[in-house]
Amino acid sequence: xRTFTCLAFAGVIAATSLMMAPPPLRVIFFGDSITExxxxxxxxxxxxxxxxxxxxxxxxxxxxxxxxxxxLYLRLERDVxxxxxxxxxxxxxxxxxxHKRSMGTGTDADKFxxxxxxxxxxxxxKGIRVILATPALIGEKTDCTNDLDGELNHYAQLVRDVxxxxxxxxxxxxxxxLKSLAAKNTxxxxxxxxxxxxxxxxxxxxxxxxxxxxxxxSLNALRPAPxxxxxxxx
Amino acid sequence: xRTFTCLAFAGVIAATSLMMAPPPLRVIFFGDSITExxxxxxxxxxxxxxxxxxxxxxxxxxxxxxxxxxxLYLRLERDVxxxxxxxxxxxxxxxxxxHKRSMGTGTDADKFxxxxxxxxxxxxxKGIRVILATPALIGEKTDCTNDLDGELNHYAQLVRDVxxxxxxxxxxxxxxxLKSLAAKNTxxxxxxxxxxxxxxxxxxxxxxxxxxxxxxxSLNALRPAPxxxxxxxx
Amino acid sequence: xRTFTCLAFAGVIAATSLMMAPPPLRVIFFGDSITExxxxxxxxxxxxxxxxxxxxxxxxxxxxxxxxxxxLYLRLERDVxxxxxxxxxxxxxxxxxxHKRSMGTGTDADKFxxxxxxxxxxxxxKGIRVILATPALIGEKTDCTNDLDGELNHYAQLVRDVxxxxxxxxxxxxxxxLKSLAAKNTxxxxxxxxxxxxxxxxxxxxxxxxxxxxxxxSLNALRPAPxxxxxxxx
Amino acid sequence: xRTFTCLAFAGVIAATSLMMAPPPLRVIFFGDSITExxxxxxxxxxxxxxxxxxxxxxxxxxxxxxxxxxxLYLRLERDVxxxxxxxxxxxxxxxxxxHKRSMGTGTDADKFxxxxxxxxxxxxxKGIRVILATPALIGEKTDCTNDLDGELNHYAQLVRDVxxxxxxxxxxxxxxxLKSLAAKNTxxxxxxxxxxxxxxxxxxxxxxxxxxxxxxxSLNALRPAPxxxxxxxx
Numbered sequence: 001x002r003t004f005t006c007l008a009f010a011g012v013i014a015a016t017s018l019m020m021a022p023p024p025l026r027v028i029f030f031g032d033s034i035t036e037x038x039x040x041x042x043x044x045x046x047x048x049x050x051x052x053x054x055x056x057x058x059x060x061x062x063x064x065x066x067x068x069x070x071x072l073y074l075r076l077e078r079d080v081x082x083x084x085x086x087x088x089x090x091x092x093x094x095x096x097x098x099h100k101r102s103m104g105t106g107t108d109a110d111k112f113x114x115x116x117x118x119x120x121x122x123x124x125x126k127g128i129r130v131i132l133a134t135p136a137l138i139g140e141k142t143d144c145t146n147d148l149d150g151e152l153n154h155y156a157q158l159v160r161d162v163x164x165x166x167x168x169x170x171x172x173x174x175x176x177x178l179k180s181l182a183a184k185n186t187x188x189x190x191x192x193x194x195x196x197x198x199x200x201x202x203x204x205x206x207x208x209x210x211x212x213x214x215x216x217x218s219l220n221a222l223r224p225a226p227x228x229x230x231x232x233x234x
Numbered sequence: 235x236r237t238f239t240c241l242a243f244a245g246v247i248a249a250t251s252l253m254m255a256p257p258p259l260r261v262i263f264f265g266d267s268i269t270e271x272x273x274x275x276x277x278x279x280x281x282x283x284x285x286x287x288x289x290x291x292x293x294x295x296x297x298x299x300x301x302x303x304x305x306l307y308l309r310l311e312r313d314v315x316x317x318x319x320x321x322x323x324x325x326x327x328x329x330x331x332x333h334k335r336s337m338g339t340g341t342d343a344d345k346f347x348x349x350x351x352x353x354x355x356x357x358x359x360k361g362i363r364v365i366l367a368t369p370a371l372i373g374e375k376t377d378c379t380n381d382l383d384g385e386l387n388h389y390a391q392l393v394r395d396v397x398x399x400x401x402x403x404x405x406x407x408x409x410x411x412l413k414s415l416a417a418k419n420t421x422x423x424x425x426x427x428x429x430x431x432x433x434x435x436x437x438x439x440x441x442x443x444x445x446x447x448x449x450x451x452s453l454n455a456l457r458p459a460p461x462x463x464x465x466x467x468x
Numbered sequence: 469x470r471t472f473t474c475l476a477f478a479g480v481i482a483a484t485s486l487m488m489a490p491p492p493l494r495v496i497f498f499g500d501s502i503t504e505x506x507x508x509x510x511x512x513x514x515x516x517x518x519x520x521x522x523x524x525x526x527x528x529x530x531x532x533x534x535x536x537x538x539x540l541y542l543r544l545e546r547d548v549x550x551x552x553x554x555x556x557x558x559x560x561x562x563x564x565x566x567h568k569r570s571m572g573t574g575t576d577a578d579k580f581x582x583x584x585x586x587x588x589x590x591x592x593x594k595g596i597r598v599i600l601a602t603p604a605l606i607g608e609k610t611d612c613t614n615d616l617d618g619e620l621n622h623y624a625q626l627v628r629d630v631x632x633x634x635x636x637x638x639x640x641x642x643x644x645x646l647k648s649l650a651a652k653n654t655x656x657x658x659x660x661x662x663x664x665x666x667x668x669x670x671x672x673x674x675x676x677x678x679x680x681x682x683x684x685x686s687l688n689a690l691r692p693a694p695x696x697x698x699x700x701x702x
Numbered sequence: 703x704r705t706f707t708c709l710a711f712a713g714v715i716a717a718t719s720l721m722m723a724p725p726p727l728r729v730i731f732f733g734d735s736i737t738e739x740x741x742x743x744x745x746x747x748x749x750x751x752x753x754x755x756x757x758x759x760x761x762x763x764x765x766x767x768x769x770x771x772x773x774l775y776l777r778l779e780r781d782v783x784x785x786x787x788x789x790x791x792x793x794x795x796x797x798x799x800x801h802k803r804s805m806g807t808g809t810d811a812d813k814f815x816x817x818x819x820x821x822x823x824x825x826x827x828k829g830i831r832v833i834l835a836t837p838a839l840i841g842e843k844t845d846c847t848n849d850l851d852g853e854l855n856h857y858a859q860l861v862r863d864v865x866x867x868x869x870x871x872x873x874x875x876x877x878x879x880l881k882s883l884a885a886k887n888t889x890x891x892x893x894x895x896x897x898x899x900x901x902x903x904x905x906x907x908x909x910x911x912x913x914x915x916x917x918x919x920s921l922n923a924l925r926p927a928p929x930x931x932x933x934x935x936x
Contacts, residue, residue: 070772074816100335101572104802105810114776139384145391150373150383157379304538308582338568338803339576348542568803607852613859618841618851625847 008176008211009044009089010051012131012169023056028080030072031091034136034200035063042203047210060085068096068107069115076122088128089171090119093135093159094199097151113158120166132163134174136209139198142178142185146198173209180208242410242445243278243323244285246365246403250321257290262314264306265325268370268434269297276437281444294319302330302341303349310356322362323405324353327369327393328433331385347392354400366397368408370443373432376412376419380432407443414442476644476679477512477557478519480599480637491524496548498540499559502604502668503531510671515678528553536564536575537583544590556596557639558587561603561627562667565619581626588634600631602642604677607666610646610653614666641677648676710878710913711746711791712753714833714871725758730782732774733793736838736902737765744905749912762787770798770809771817778824790830791873792821795837795861796901799853815860822868834865836876838911841900844880844887848900875911882910 013027029035029045038045039061049059062079064071069092080088093112100106107115123130134156139146146152156174163170177194184193191198194205201209247261263269263279272279273295283293296313298305303326314322327346334340341349357364368390373380380386390408397404411428418427425432428439435443481495497503497513506513507529517527530547532539537560548556561580568574575583591598602624607614614620624642631638645662652661659666662673669677715729731737731747740747741763751761764781766773771794782790795814802808809817825832836858841848848854858876865872879896886895893900896907903911 070813070817074813074820100806102570103810104338104569104806104808105813106806108805108807111772111776111807118776143387143391144378145384145388147385147388149387150379150385151381153377153383154379154381157377304579308579308586334572335806336804337576338572338574339579340572342571342573345538345542345573352542572806611855611859612846613852613856615853615856617855618847618853619849621845621851622847622849625845 008173008209009131009133009171010048010210012171013048013057013087013089014052024054024058025056025087026058026060026083026085027087027089028060028062028083028085029089029091030080031063031089031133032067032095033063033065034094035061035091036065037200038063038206042206044201044206044210047206051210063091066095066099067092068099069093069112069119070107073115073119076119080123081126085128087131088123089131089133090116091133091135091171091173093155094138094152097135097148097155098138098199100151101148109154109158112155113162116159116162117166120162120168124166129169130166131169131171132159133171134159136173136177136201136205137181137195137199140181140185140191140193140195141188142181143188146190176208177205242407242443243365243367243405244282244444246405247282247291247321247323248286250363250365250403258288258292259290259321260292260294260317260319261321261323262294262296262317262319263323263325264314265297265323265367266301266329267297267299268328269295269325270299271434272297272440276440278435278440278444281440285444297325300329300333301326302333303327303346303353304341307349307353310353314357315360319362321365322357323365323367324350325367325369325405325407327389328372328386331369331382331389332372332433334385335382343388343392346389347396350393350396351400354396354402358400363403364400365403365405366393367405368393370407370411370435370439371415371429371433374415374419374425374427374429375422376415377422380424410442411439476641476677477599477601477639478516478678480639481516481525481555481557482520492522492526493524493555494526494528494551494553495555495557496528496530496551496553497557497559498548499531499557499601500535500563501531501533502562503529503559504533505668506531506674510674512669512674512678515674519678531559534563534567535560536567537561537580537587538575541583541587544587548591549594553596555599556591557599557601558584559601559603559639559641561623562606562620565603565616565623566606566667568619569616577622577626580623581630584627584630585634588630588636592634597637598634599637599639600627601639602627604641604645604669604673605649605663605667608649608653608659608661608663609656610649611656614658644676645673710875710911711833711835711873712750712912714873715750715759715789715791716754717871726756726760727758727789728760728762728785728787729789729791730762730764730785730787731791731793732782733765733791733835734769734797735765735767736796737763737793738767739902740765740908744908746903746908746912749908753912765793768797768801769794770801771795771814771821772809775817775821778821782825783828787830789833790825791833791835792818793835793837793873793875795857796840796854799837799850799857800840800901802853803850811856811860814857815864818861818864819868822864822870826868831871832868833871833873834861835873836861838875838879838903838907839883839897839901842883842887842893842895842897843890844883845890848892878910879907 029038035045037043040046045059045061052059060083064075072090072092096107096112098106120130135152138148138152152174160170160172162168181193192202194202194208196202250259263272269279271277274280279293279295286293294317298309306324306326330341330346332340354364369386372382372386386408394404394406396402415427426436428436428442430436497506503513505511508514513527513529520527528551532543540558540560564575564580566574588598603620606616606620620642624640628638628640630636649661660670662670662676664670731740737747739745742748747761747763754761762785774792774794798809798814800808822832837854840850840854854876858874862872862874864870883895894904896904896910898904
């Protein structure tokens with residue numbers, strides 16, 4: 001099994017850097033409003049910048065509110081490939097589920113996978129290291145009664161499967177956040193612990209997303225993508 | 235704690251009969267398409283008829299496909315009160331959740347409770363013994379990735395709360411069916427074990443719904459509803 | 469044909485008063501957020517208060533944001549019947565349509581009619597004069613491309629049919645607003661002429677809703693409801 | 703204004719052939735279930751085959767039930783480009799609207815345009831002549847009370863705008879079908895005139911879609927796409 005699951009972004013990125021071209025490693029975080037907020041004062045990308053040596057890592061936020069998987073697909077060239085990153089962290093899925101209910105324009109499960117596959121293929125063929133993150137939360141209740149829990153679990157599983165199929169490192173935020181809430185949210189609150197509003201991370205949620213891995217990943221898990229050359233910025 | 239949870243319909247109904255007027259006890263099953271199918275050849279009501287002595291119990295199906303809580307409310311007089319039942323089993327909730335997605339006309343959680351409260355009040359003030367059943371399944375997958383799991387858990391919990399608030403006996407089908415699937419659906423199939431089509435009971439599902447309780451409920455749990463007189467058919 | 473269509477609220481209410489008990493006539497406006505805002509500084513109820521002699525008319529707002537037809541049904545006793553009005557203006561329907569899309573909990577067309585029928589029956593049997601208003605707008609574009617135009621037309625027609633069936637006066641806001649927009653919204657704007665936000669009335673929209681009828685309705689159209697006695701406050 | 707609107711498919715295709723390479727002209731119909739049924743016994747493609755000389759036209763159906771604009775985008779290479787057509791008729795949009803309500807996975811209006819643009823660009827850069835058709839009907843009622851009328855009008859207008867922007871010939875089925883219904887559906891029936899089931903064409907609907915144009919389009923309107931070379935099959 002080549003997929004590799006890590007506790008949070010810091011560990012995966014740090015481990016990735018060990019195998020790649022000299023610094024700074026350019027990392028793009030590609031996602032929705034959660035990632036858009038990730039570069040704010042308490043955002044997870046901002047926190048990662050504080051943790052990782054600046055001379056070694058250039059962390060770039062590329063989140064746009066409301067984005068679904070096919071929005072990423074449509075703006076891949078402009079917002080990612082044109083910037084020649086070494087690593088791209090794809091963190092998407094909340095709106096693909098949520099918009100089914102709120103706007104009638106969520107993403108079919110099978111199309112979610114098709115677009116995700118195509119997105120990864122386009123990056124991997126440029127030699128970009130791709131890291132996937134599962135969608136974390138839509139509601140914090142711990143008794144599995146958040147309205148979209150079933151579907152969010154479903155799409156998180158799709159992301160895990162996609163990561164495995166493409167040999168991508170995986171940051172399983174859904175799993176990590178659920179574990180954390182089991183301990184911290186004994187009152188079964190709907191929001192306010194790891195999120196501000198059921199979806200967007202609180203400072204505590206951003207800390208959890210960004211925190212360093214306790215168990216450093218094995219380097220083998222981070223071997224180059226199949227058929228990929230070295231970094232694409234020579 | 236006055237609410238009383240039983241494994242399935244047979245036990246609750248049998249226990250109820252011990253405290254009530256001489257036979258036959260008239261029991262109406264009030265619900266949606268699952269109950270409509272309940273009087274079919276392998277239906278759960280048909281199975282109950284085979285289990286309970288005919289001279290003691292008259293079991294009447296009053297299920298209509300597509301019904302939500304407010305449909306029951308609107309046809310209560312015509313289909314239930316006019317028939318002077320001793321006991322009414324209310325088994326509703328699947329469409330209140332499902333139609334949110336399929337038709338845009340599901341039931342708000344707070345209105346689900348308001349209508350349920352009103353429904354029970356109207357029956358209890360006639361001295362009818364009311365038994366509630368939680369909605370069982372929309373999808374049989376056991377890893378909590380059925381799309382509507384979160385919301386179905388939510389509404390099942392609402393039914394449990396309503397039962398407690400009105401001192402109604404509760405047949406917690408959701409809980410029972412999940413327990414059964416944990417053992418029987420190790421392949422994580424979407425349907426085909428307890429349902430035919432993710433929702434409507436298979437013969438096996440009907441058996442589970444109708445089976446006698448292994449632990450007979452305590453009689454105390456079935457004491458008359460507050461302020462209720464004896465049976466309403468004197 | 470006994471249904472009576474008038475241009476706006478003022479005319480219908482004024483005409484109604486001619487046939488009823490001595491002043492002041494108590495009129496309750498029963499609806500959703502549009503009616504809730506109707507008592508604001510530029511609201512349509514406020515404007516009506518300025519137009520109709522205070523000694524003859526007591527105008528009461530009873531709008532609650534987010535209400536659908538069955539919310540009115542559920543709070544009829546508390547918010548309307550308990551106040552013994554002479555006239556009730558029912559202005560509902562926008563959320564019954566809108567929430568289908570935004571929340572998955574709109575109202576089925578057939579249930580919309582069933583609850584509306586029941587609502588009117590309960591008021592008419594108390595001798596209350598009932599006036600219905602059609603839902604006005606969800607979007608102001610004039611080329612029939614507002615996303616919910618088809619469905620809003622559908623539900624407006626249901627209100628017209630219900631008014632006819634119960635011999636209620638009708639204020640056909642939908643029809644009036646569309647006529648006004650045909651003249652004023654030649655740029656096909658989505659909002660900003662009669663609404664602030666596609667739904668809630670601008671000062672201009674409130675003026676249109678409240679303005680006096682140009683053609684006073686015939687008194688015959690306002691004859692007492694079948695079987696109704698005189699006003700219910702003796 | 704370079705866009706060109708024709709009454710139905712036959713005329714546009716025939717006119718197109720005048721400007722292109724020697725026969726047979728290969729035409730692919732690219733769409734959803736309506737096009738999938740178009741090759742059936744009474745289907746519109748079958749009818750076109752009967753009208754157009756077989757030695758001059760090769761008509762190929764490439765419809766798949768449930769398809770939305772991005773499904774066409776995703777299978778363009780496999781089902782269209784790999785077959786080197788001279789002309790492609792794109793007839794899509796019903797599911798982009800319908801699935802918003804029925805499945806929560808319709809297509810955002812802005813994304814509909816983005817994917818449509820991309821689809822056309824990929825075909826035009828191969829020198830393929832692209833013809834667009836507006837989505838015809840979801841419900842046949844003529845008083846603009848079909849639930850999805852507003853949204854379907856919206857998306858039909860988007861298709862007209864896209865056709866204009868890319869200088870594509872347009873077969874405005876929506877407009878033609880509405881005109882036909884205004885004459886034939888005076889009873890305001892929901893289905894049964896041009897459709898079997900509100901969406902899929904009846905034999906009469908297929909005839910209307912396929913019938914020859916009464917006014918042959920001007921040749922100028924069918925000039926080669928900007929920057930396009932000759933046919934792509936040399």
